Amino acid sequence: MPKQEPSRSIRHQRKKRRNKKIILSLVALVGFIIVAAGALVFYLVTQANNLVEETQSPLERGEHSDMREVAVDPDEDNISVLFLGTDNRDGDLDGLADAILLATFNREEGSVNVISIPRDSYVQIPGRPTQDKINHAHAFGGTDLAIDTVENLLDIPVDYYVTLNFDAFMDTVNIFGGVEVDSPMAFTEQNADGDMDAIEIDEGPQVLNGEEALAYVRMRKQDPAGDLGRGERQQEVLGALIDEATSLSSIANYNEVFERLQKNMNMNMSFNEILGLHSYANSINEIEHHQLDGESFRESGVDYYRVDDTDLANTQAMLKQHLDLEEERDSNETINAEESTEPQ
Numbered sequence: 001m002p003k004q005e006p007s008r009s010i011r012h013q014r015k016k017r018r019n020k021k022i023i024l025s026l027v028a029l030v031g032f033i034i035v036a037a038g039a040l041v042f043y044l045v046t047q048a049n050n051l052v053e054e055t056q057s058p059l060e061r062g063e064h065s066d067m068r069e070v071a072v073d074p075d076e077d078n079i080s081v082l083f084l085g086t087d088n089r090d091g092d093l094d095g096l097a098d099a100i101l102l103a104t105f106n107r108e109e110g111s112v113n114v115i116s117i118p119r120d121s122y123v124q125i126p127g128r129p130t131q132d133k134i135n136h137a138h139a140f141g142g143t144d145l146a147i148d149t150v151e152n153l154l155d156i157p158v159d160y161y162v163t164l165n166f167d168a169f170m171d172t173v174n175i176f177g178g179v180e181v182d183s184p185m186a187f188t189e190q191n192a193d194g195d196m197d198a199i200e201i202d203e204g205p206q207v208l209n210g211e212e213a214l215a216y217v218r219m220r221k222q223d224p225a226g227d228l229g230r231g232e233r234q235q236e237v238l239g240a241l242i243d244e245a246t247s248l249s250s251i252a253n254y255n256e257v258f259e260r261l262q263k264n265m266n267m268n269m270s271f272n273e274i275l276g277l278h279s280y281a282n283s284i285n286e287i288e289h290h291q292l293d294g295e296s297f298r299e300s301g302v303d304y305y306r307v308d309d310t311d312l313a314n315t316q317a318m319l320k321q322h323l324d325l326e327e328e329r330d331s332n333e334t335i336n337a338e339e340s341t342e343p344q
Contacts, residue, residue: 044254049271051258057163057266060144065157072159074269074276078323080104081269082150082161084138089167089192093266097138097146098218099234102154103287104322105280112283113322115315116235116291117150118227120220120305125149133304143266153307155316156323160269166192168264170210172241175253175260178207179240181233187222189215213237227305231291242284290315 064071072079085099086092100117119135126148128140137149147158170192173179182205191198192211199215201208208216217237223229245257293311297304320326 047255047258048274051262052267052269052271052274054262055265055267056270057143058268059147059161061147065147065151065159067151067157068159074105074273076107076276078104078106078108079159080156080319080323082147082158084143084146084161084163085169086138086163086165088165089264093163093165093264094142095139097135100134100146100150101234101238102150102158102319104156104319105277106322106324107279108324110279110283111286111288111322112280113288113290113319114235114238115154115319116231116289117153118231118292118294118305118307120227120296120303121153121292121294122297122304122306123149123153126152153312154319156319156325160267160273162267162269163265164261165264166214168261170214171260171264172257173208173210173213175256176241176244178209179213179237179244180205180207181213181216181236181240182206183216183233184229185223187219189219189222191215226296228291228293235289235291239287239289242287290318 081103083099083101083103084097086095087098088095096119098119100119102115102117104113104115105111106113117134119133121134122131123134124131125134125137125140125145127145134149134153138146141148143161143163147161151158183201183203186203187201188197189199189201190196192214199212201212201216201219217230217234219233220226220230225232292307292315294305294307297306
């Protein structure tokens with residue numbers, strides 16, 4: 001008996017069922033992707049929270065700078081963060097500060113300024129009898145003395161700090177697949193183990209691995225601009241790292257970055273305080289970079305960098321304006337004046 005063709009009504013019902021299955025499958029797929037993405041975000045947040053807890057190292061001064069009346073809140077206030085790169089490895093975060101960068105965050109503008117302080121800057125280190133290189137402050141008295149020295153130099157409060165060593169820097173660069181730079185010159189530099197001329201950097205655009213990037217930001221003597229040239233290269237690599245870290249393709253690398261940073265980083269920002277900086281995400285690629293101008297000089301066989309007084313004064317004024325410190329000081333003076341006139 002010949003097979004009977006299904007009626008139009010039955011075919012229509014089967015087609016509706018197939019369409020419904022396809023739609024349900026797509027919905028399920030989209031739902032799975034959303035759940036997976038949510039799980040990834042939750043996992044990364046959990047890992048980041050663990051990282052922050054593992055790297056907490058409070059300052060001896062307490063919760064706020066002596067130049068502040070009260071502790072700041074990154075979710076509401078303008079803040080400053082000092083970034084220190086130390087010349088050690090294997091979890092050691094003591095010693096000289098090879099890179100010194102201060103970032104200020106303005107809440108109303110959503111803007112970020114970064115100041116590069118030459119490591120050889122000849123400054124007064126609090127408690128020391130004579131002036132010395134600013135990078136020695138960290139070796140003499142750890143993070144607290146380094147912060148006191150920067151506050152003394154720039155005349156602004158340092159609210160938070162982040163200290164990383166060579167391993168943290170090199171590992172992060174490698175995990176993100178290197179950084180793109182455009183070297184103004186060809187030069188050689190020692191590697192991370194101190195072997196002289198072991199790293200060769202070509203002139204022009206190139207991608208550097210972690211150890212090459214470290215050599216790129218450390219070299220000074222072969223650069224005609226000295227400490228200024230080194231500062232420019234440090235800012236160039238910082239910008240390249242930010243580009244890599246904020247790209248969608250780098251998300252899968254975050255967990256490995258977190259694991260490496262746990263051993264080689266200290267900070268005094270809580271996880272919630274870091275989350276308070278989320279509003280600056282759109283400003284990441286528009287960071288204003290500055291460097292203290294000056295000139296190199298040599299004394300008793302030691303190289304130093306003398307910061308230009310006029311540029312220092314202009315930098316101090318710029319930072320105070322960006323942090324709205326004058327407005328804050330006027331407000332505090334008004335409150336104190338009102339309190340002093342209240343009947344006792």
